[in-house]
Amino acid sequence: MDDYQQFVISVRKKTGIDLSQYKEAQMKRRLTSLYEKRGFKSFQEFFKAIEADQALFHEFLDRMTINVSEFYRNAKRWEVLEKKILPKLLERNRRLKIWSAACSTGEEPYTLVMILSKLLPLSQLSVLATDIDDNAIRRAKLGIYAERSLQEVPEDMKKKFFTKEGMYYKIDENVKNAVTFKKHNLLADPFDTNYDLIVCRNVLIYFTEEAKHSLYHKFSQALRPGGIFFVGSTEQIFNPFSYGFETEDTFFYRKID
Template sequence: MSQDYEKFIQNIKKKTGIDLSLYKEAQMKRRLTSLYEKKGYKDFEEYYQHMTSNQMLFDEFLDRMTINVSEFYRNGKRWEVLQEKIIPKLLGQNKKLKVWSAACSTGEEPYTIAMVLSNFMPLSSISIHASDLDENAIARAKNGTYPERSLQEVPAEMKNKYFTKDGMFYKVDDAIKKTVTFKQENLLADSFEQNYDLIVCRNVLIYFTEEAKDTLYKKFSDALRPGGILFVGSTEQIFNPSSYNFETEDTFFYRKQ
């Protein structure tokens, strides 16, 4: 690791508590180098100095670091499995589900969970905890306005029922928005609540090192009740689930033993 980047990592950790060394170095360094070069800075040191006195620059750095790529019902087939197989089983064990959308980005994921759950219960009975590292992403999630491309995989009946077209954008229905409580959270540094029935954390872990993933799987396992489910993204299979007290319930779904 170059000294310049290492110093940058230390500074960021001191300032924010975010540990960039837990992310895959080549990817993160490339992403951030292109960001500071675009702004006309010559190295990480100069970039950091300007960032500390310019909130917009700092917010942009956080945005770039947390990679907000999201859409509703992403990888639709997995959401079908959640709806047809996983949720009915969970509801057989618990009438009121404790659900967490971890690293929820701009809100598409927790709102999708709410729509799936709306097939089983009134919206007033649904309560989802959603968290992300990036305050800008959370602000956008609370706003609930999305470009059409985010809705490509939304089933037609859900689109008609829970979205209103607003110019070039779509707004999520307030009744869906009320089901989700957003909070800023650092997955690697913060402690988690306990006894979740379902934790959804998709398309985030691919950016972490193996050590960081290992830590997170342990933390997620501890946060689930026995029989609870962890739902991960389509490139994030856990190859040794039993070492985290998980067994495979379905592809990308893991049940805590």
């Protein structure tokens, strides 16, 4: 077994992240440049160092991440969610059923929880977060993020919900506990129903028109009447009525009662 393969096994035991699911040449190149820059001569040497040095471990996690996401992405839309959408939903139901679909490395569902915490106690919050990528889910569960992911986070929320560890930030355990992560394939797996809010942002742009058409119908069916579907800033639905939606605000669609 070569140096890199042994490293892959060690990392999987330590973190649950399976590097063998990534393209080997790209990942080796990315990680080799990191360990050489830090003065190590092999993957085994590097692994011993990340076992002993938390800051280096966080740097390794950041370097291997391929999913790109951030907290409060397109911050103005999250403001609309907080000030306009959620208060209306909470008038109808105080125990909201919420789904963050294709959640990547967790920034989106954690943002949801932080915003909801202004309106309800954290102990009452529950968000389902799903993604097709096992490794993205494992990263999300670790809850450790580089500073660039927090650029849009309001300063008071950063102080309240993050602990700085070297160059990285760890999210509050109570926020983590409010999110349940599961693997889910949007195109193949069934959807649960009676959601008050579904957030699926910056994902549908990667699908064909036919797939998008099918997914809009599935998301509509998954919402309870009056429920809200929140999409990304390049994903406006131009014919919402054909899916049983009406426009509530820009990038927010309400299932018609």
